[in-house]
Amino acid sequence: xxxxxxLKNALPAxxxxxxxxxxxxxxxxxxxxxxxxxxMGNTTETDKVLVIIQLVGGNDGLNMVIPxxxxxxxxxxxKNIAIAxxxxxxxxxxxxxxxxxxxxxxxxxxxxxxxxxxxxxxYPSPNFSHFxxxxxxxxxxxxxxxxxxxxxxxxxxxxxxPNFPNGYPTAQMPDPLAIQIGSVQTLELQGPTFPMGMNxxxxxxxxxxxxxxxxxxxxxxxxxxxxxxxxxxxxxxVYSNVIxxxxxxxxxxxxxxxxxRLAQQLRIVARLIKGGLKTRIYKVTADGFFDTHASQVExxxxxxxxxxxxxxxxxxxxxxxxxxxxxxxxDDRVLGFTYSEFGRRINSNSSLGTDHGAAAPVFVxxxxxxxxxxxxxxxxxxxxxxxxxxxxxxxxxxxxxxxxQQWFCVKDADLQTIxxxxxxxxxxxxxxxxxxxxxTDLRNDGEQLIINYPNPFVETTKITFTTKGGxxxxxxxxxxxRVIKTLTDKDYTSGTYTxxxxxxxxxxxxxxxxxxxxxxxxxxxxLKTR
Numbered sequence: 001x002x003x004x005x006x007l008k009n010a011l012p013a014x015x016x017x018x019x020x021x022x023x024x025x026x027x028x029x030x031x032x033x034x035x036x037x038x039x040m041g042n043t044t045e046t047d048k049v050l051v052i053i054q055l056v057g058g059n060d061g062l063n064m065v066i067p068x069x070x071x072x073x074x075x076x077x078x079k080n081i082a083i084a085x086x087x088x089x090x091x092x093x094x095x096x097x098x099x100x101x102x103x104x105x106x107x108x109x110x111x112x113x114x115x116x117x118x119x120x121x122x123y124p125s126p127n128f129s130h131f132x133x134x135x136x137x138x139x140x141x142x143x144x145x146x147x148x149x150x151x152x153x154x155x156x157x158x159x160x161x162p163n164f165p166n167g168y169p170t171a172q173m174p175d176p177l178a179i180q181i182g183s184v185q186t187l188e189l190q191g192p193t194f195p196m197g198m199n200x201x202x203x204x205x206x207x208x209x210x211x212x213x214x215x216x217x218x219x220x221x222x223x224x225x226x227x228x229x230x231x232x233x234x235x236x237x238v239y240s241n242v243i244x245x246x247x248x249x250x251x252x253x254x255x256x257x258x259x260x261r262l263a264q265q266l267r268i269v270a271r272l273i274k275g276g277l278k279t280r281i282y283k284v285t286a287d288g289f290f291d292t293h294a295s296q297v298e299x300x301x302x303x304x305x306x307x308x309x310x311x312x313x314x315x316x317x318x319x320x321x322x323x324x325x326x327x328x329x330x331d332d333r334v335l336g337f338t339y340s341e342f343g344r345r346i347n348s349n350s351s352l353g354t355d356h357g358a359a360a361p362v363f364v365x366x367x368x369x370x371x372x373x374x375x376x377x378x379x380x381x382x383x384x385x386x387x388x389x390x391x392x393x394x395x396x397x398x399x400x401x402x403x404x405q406q407w408f409c410v411k412d413a414d415l416q417t418i419x420x421x422x423x424x425x426x427x428x429x430x431x432x433x434x435x436x437x438x439x440t441d442l443r444n445d446g447e448q449l450i451i452n453y454p455n456p457f458v459e460t461t462k463i464t465f466t467t468k469g470g471x472x473x474x475x476x477x478x479x480x481x482r483v484i485k486t487l488t489d490k491d492y493t494s495g496t497y498t499x500x501x502x503x504x505x506x507x508x509x510x511x512x513x514x515x516x517x518x519x520x521x522x523x524x525x526x527l528k529t530r
Contacts, residue, residue, distance in 0.1 A: 048407055049273055051282045051336035057291030059340035061360030065117055067377035069096035077384040078348035081297045097373055101303045102312035105319025115365050116428055119375030122359030122392030124483035133341035138188035140397050142420035151188035152400050153281055155418045158191045180283040181265040246275030254324035261287045262317035274328040287313040290340055294351035335366040335407050335429055346380055346388045358389035358481030362399055368430045379525045381510050389481035391512040393521055398424040409434040425519055449522040450515035456527035460502050465515050469494035473516040476501055503528050
């Protein structure tokens with residue numbers, strides 16, 4: 001490897017400034033970062049901000065967003081951890097779905113039209129390893145078996161601004177363009193060429209080092225490397241200064257819960273946005289570890305325990321952040337979303353917990369979110385098996401594509417470059433500057449878009465679907481959430497069509513037919529018997 005190539009892959013495209021703000025280290029991504037370069041030069045003009053909240057460990061979506069309409073089967077699958085129906089928080093406009101009783105803050109946001117709940121978000125052939133599943137969500141590869149070493153957000157910004165790292169910061173863009181609260185690097189903010197960050201635990205000594213390098217670099221290969229190092233380090237110092245300057249401009253904020261680490265991170269984000277930073281993407285991490293294999297609840301009261309605390313801190317953190325944004329007069333600029341690397345299985349285990357699963361809900365929040373519930377409650381059979389999973393309704397990459405297009409005005413052609421494929425456009429956000437109109441509402445309760453007959457079936461069953469025209473996808477999934485067969489994946493004219501699913505050789509049990517057409521989707525359970 002050449003020395004310059006080594007340096008490009010070893011030196012920071014981001015730096016960490018420990019204890020800069022309220023005891024949190026702030027990772028500022030420099031212009032050596034595709035995320036940064038994407039916001040420089042001829043960038044799309046926007047003052048919009050995206051806040052990403054990661055729930056590390058795999059969150060139990062069924063105890064977060066509770067399927068009231070199928071409560072009997074929900075309770076039957078997880079008697080020892082199920083939330084009592086009379087404790088579930090109701091949501092305006094629906095009697096079918098509610099929230100965990102600890103999430104009163106998000107209940108309020110939903111009822112105000114500032115929260116969208118996307119049901120059963122996942123992907124075909126889910127991976128149940130924390131590490132690989134996290135990589136999949138952060139990198140957004142074309143399929144779960146493909147390893148990609150860049151992040152979806154990094155690719156987006158790299159596409160817009162390919163000419164990094166030279167010449168920045170500038171008068172047009174003097175600020176860090178992505179900020180991560182905390183010192184752990186994330187793949188989603190990794191560009192295709194430069195790593196996003198090296199964590200600097202003592203920036204003072206780092207700057208002292210720069211001060212000692214004062215002579216002009218020699219005109220040699222080593223001199224070129226030294227010049228490159230100085231450029232990156234100089235940007236580091238500038239960005240640390242602008243972060244401090246922005247924070248200093250805000251002397252009063254709303255109240256945040258003091259024992260809530262997520263809330264304190266979001267407080268910094270609000271402070272920096274109000275302070276005038278042009279930073280477009282912020283990344284924070286929710287309190288605690290969501291890998292609740294055991295002791296998820298207290299046996300005497302399932303509304304208490306570890307998961308209840310996680311839900312309350314998440315809800316309270318987001319609600320206090322939204323209230324602060326409103327008080328600061330900047331709530332119209334911010335959109336946020338939550339995600340976890342996977343959900344949990346339908347059935348609980350004997351340790352008052354849940355094991356690694358597949359799909360789970362995603363929350364999207366903000367003043368200009370398209371509020372409501374997207375999708376239907378997960379299907380839970382009356383005799384759910386121990387390894388049964390929630391089948392996915394929406395591909396997580398559709399969430400990314402929709403946010404990029406509807407919030408940051410990314411063009412269709414660029415979306416395919418960023419995400420490798422075209423994905424469903426889900427109505428999530430309203431940004432008039434993006435000029436997106438005609439997005440059909442996804443709430444199709446009571447409308448049967450896909451049916452099968454016979455059901456139950458012995459070997460084959462005919463699946464009938466109604467499409468409005470355009471790209472139409474019909475898949476069959478097993479109870480582990482894996483796509484086992486794609487029955488059709490092509491463009492149709494509007495109408496009703498029938499395909500045949502041959503289940504020869506498959507084990508008896510429940511399977512799911514998944515239909516997707518444009519923004520609409522639906523999942524139907526099918527039972528194979530002898």
